Amino acid sequence: QQQVKQSPQSLIVQKGGISIINCAYENTAFDYFPWYQQFPGKGPALLIAIRPDVSEKKEGRFTISFNKSAKQFSLHIMDSQPGDSATYFCAASTGFQKLVFGTGTRLLVSP
Amino acid sequence: DVKVTQSSRYLVKRTGEKVFLECVQDMDHENMFWYRQDPGLGLRLIYFSYDVKMKEKGDIPEGYSVSREKKERFSLILESASTNQTSMYLCASSVHLGQSGYTFGSGTRLTVV
Numbered sequence: 460q461q462q463v464k465q466s467p468q469s470l471i472v473q474k475g476g477i478s479i480i481n482c483a484y485e486n487t488a489f490d491y492f493p494w495y496q497q498f499p500g501k502g503p504a505l506l507i508a509i510r511p512d513v514s515e516k517k518e519g520r521f522t523i524s525f526n527k528s529a530k531q532f533s534l535h536i537m538d539s540q541p542g543d544s545a546t547y548f549c550a551a552s553t554g555f556q557k558l559v560f561g562t563g564t565r566l567l568v569s570p
Numbered sequence: 571d572v573k574v575t576q577s578s579r580y581l582v583k584r585t586g587e588k589v590f591l592e593c594v595q596d597m598d599h600e601n602m603f604w605y606r607q608d609p610g611l612g613l614r615l616i617y618f619s620y621d622v623k624m625k626e627k628g629d630i631p632e633g634y635s636v637s638r639e640k641k642e643r644f645s646l647i648l649e650s651a652s653t654n655q656t657s658m659y660l661c662a663s664s665v666h667l668g669q670s671g672y673t674f675g676s677g678t679r680l681t682v683v
Binding site: 491508548 | 574611660669
């Protein structure tokens with residue numbers, strides 16, 4: 460019940476396209492859903508986060524969509540650029556519990 | 571610029587050696603974490619600490635121990651390194667255990683030969 464399932468494992472998108480990464484969870488007590496971006500040779504960095512009182516949060520080209528009833532949330536990268544090529548992790552947590560991470564999605568944006 | 575600093579970028583150690591991985595944060599965070607990252611397995615939590623001298627096991631603590639004698643420093647210890655501990659090790663810190671972002675270091679790539 461503590462798992463966060465992330466898909467796909469890898470993704471290739473053409474420059475200018477939309478990248479979509481999905482995550483699903485079982486624990487309805489989760490109330491914080493961040494996304495992390497990791498470039499090769501670097502540690503993950505917080506990209507954007509959402510709480511369940513909103514269905515969407517947008518920061519620049521990055522949008523989190525949240526579906527509470529389906530227990531799913533997704534990251535959309537609009538107008539994907541080669542510089543977006545990285546590994547993306549979703550995560551979730553509840554109250555004073557530590558983050559539970561998805562297994563990661565390796566995104567490659569082809570020029 | 572707030573930082574989590576891992577002392578080594580690359581390490582090569584021999585099987586059976588005792589290995590110390592050091593992590594220092596300058597943000598006065600209460601919580602610190604050690605993860606290992608392996609292809610296809612994502613980030614797996616080894617240990618975390620929510621206060622000085624306090625520690626809790628994560629999902630894969632076997633073969634590891636930790637030490638937190640000062641708030642800013644969290645050490646990961648491989649008591650007797652084995653080849654299956656070859657991995658990327660990531661340290662992180664946070665204000666809150668689950669309701670705020672984690673700040674990660676750049677990682678230590680450990681190879682055990």
